[in-house]
Amino acid sequence: MIIILVILLGIGAVVYRLADRYLIEHVEVVVADDTAGTAGTGSTGTTTAAATADVNATSDDWSYSSDNIQVKIDQVQTGTGSDQITYFVADVVLKDAASLRSAFADNSFGTNITEDTSEIASSNNAIFAINGDYYGFREDGVIIRNGTVYRDDPVRDAMALFADGTMQTYDEEEVSSSELLAEGATNTLSFGPILIQDGKIVSDFSSVKIDNNFGNRSIQNANPRTAIGMIAPNHYVFVVVDGRKEGYSRGMTLAELADVMEGLGATEAYNLDGGGSSTMYFMGRVVNNPLGKNQERGVSDILYIKE
Numbered sequence: 567m568i569i570i571l572v573i574l575l576g577i578g579a580v581v582y583r584l585a586d587r588y589l590i591e592h593v594e595v596v597v598a599d600d601t602a603g604t605a606g607t608g609s610t611g612t613t614t615a616a617a618t619a620d621v622n623a624t625s626d627d628w629s630y631s632s633d634n635i636q637v638k639i640d641q642v643q644t645g646t647g648s649d650q651i652t653y654f655v656a657d658v659v660l661k662d663a664a665s666l667r668s669a670f671a672d673n674s675f676g677t678n679i680t681e682d683t684s685e686i687a688s689s690n691n692a693i694f695a696i697n698g699d700y701y702g703f704r705e706d707g708v709i710i711r712n713g714t715v716y717r718d719d720p721v722r723d724a725m726a727l728f729a730d731g732t733m734q735t736y737d738e739e740e741v742s743s744s745e746l747l748a749e750g751a752t753n754t755l756s757f758g759p760i761l762i763q764d765g766k767i768v769s770d771f772s773s774v775k776i777d778n779n780f781g782n783r784s785i786q787n788a789n790p791r792t793a794i795g796m797i798a799p800n801h802y803v804f805v806v807v808d809g810r811k812e813g814y815s816r817g818m819t820l821a822e823l824a825d826v827m828e829g830l831g832a833t834e835a836y837n838l839d840g841g842g843s844s845t846m847y848f849m850g851r852v853v854n855n856p857l858g859k860n861q862e863r864g865v866s867d868i869l870y871i872k873e
Contacts, residue, residue, distance in 0.1 A: 595675040595716060621873050625849060630693055634661040635871060637694050639848060651822075652815035653791075653807040654846050654854050655830065656694060658871060660800045663731035665873065668698060668711045668753045671866050675709075675716045677702045680864030683845040684852050687870050695847040695870035696792050696804050699757035700839040702866030707756030708738045710746065711867070718743050723760045725836035727753045731800030733834045735760040753869070755838060761793060761824040762835035771820040788817040790844040790857065794869065795832030803830045804869075806846040811858025839865065 623632035630637040636659040643652050660666060669690045671681040679702055687695035701709050701717070708724060709717035720738030727733050729750040738756065746754065760768050790809035796802055805826060809817025818826070820837060827835035842863035846853040847870075856862050 591678045593674045593676040597673045648812050656804040658802045669868050682862040683868050684847050686868045687847045692870035692872050695868045697843045697845045697865045698867035699755040700866050708743050708754050710754040713752050715743050723758045724756045726751045733796035735763045735834050735836055757838050761827050762832050765833045767824045788819050789840050790817050791823050791840045792838040792844045795827045795835035797831045806844050806854050808855050
């Protein structure tokens with residue numbers, strides 16, 4: 567009986583540690599609601615007319631145009647049968663870099679705090695959004711969001727967005743967060759790998775390593791993908807690739823994604839969290855087909871566009 571009790575206690579301790587690390591929410595910082603003082607959203611998640619009442623804008627299912635923001639989304643399909651790939655490209659031009667922002671699930675920074683991309687986007691009156699780097703699945707990396715440093719544990723290649731509308735890929739261990747802030751960094755994302763740097767495709771994706779967490783799968787093979795690229799200051803391109811559904815989309819390898827970004831004219835491009843996280847949201851709806859099941863997976867953060 568004593569041996570059985572010891573075994574059960576040991577199993578219980580392991581289960582609790584796993585749950586504590588990967589399931590139980592740990593809120594470190596509650597972030598001020600970005601929508602404070604603005605109009606809310608409708609019950610369906612669509613941006614209400616009041617939220618953009620003072621903006622001269624036109625839109626349809628695939629585009630949005632105002633004095634400040636231009637968004638055009640295209641669906642692209644290549645290949646056939648088991649080799650077919652379906653992906654979505656959003657070309658975004660901003661008048662002011664402040665229109666590109668980030669948001670946390672439940673307005674909270676920490677671990678295991680998740681909401682669907684569409685939920686976070688709707689809560690922030692987003693016109694357009696993609697999933698971010700799922701920072702909450704890891705305990706390291708440099709996490710600067712909307713000008714605030716939330717985590718400063720440099721370990722990998724990362725991406726920074728700046729107030730002048732530029733984007734830069736960099737090594738976290740070579741550039742400090744204080745240097746980034748001094749240069750005007752507003753947001754950093756820590757996932758990777760870098761796809762294009764200084765106008766050139768990174769040549770080797772064979773040894774990509776994001777983290778060593780339980781439950782990870784290889785990201786080298788064809789998978790659903792999310793990526794961001796910069797064509798010129800305040801001119802961005804966002805790509806979301808569907809995958810894991812034969813006859814619809816097999817996903818992309820990192821090399822294929824880099825080729826797409828180069829073809830779109832990106833001078834800097836960076837891979838974000840993919841797989842079940844890969845989601846593109848536009849004007850109240852999810853544009854792509856997450857995992858071929860039209861079912862989103864909760865994420866810890868998004869990048870989004872708003873007036």
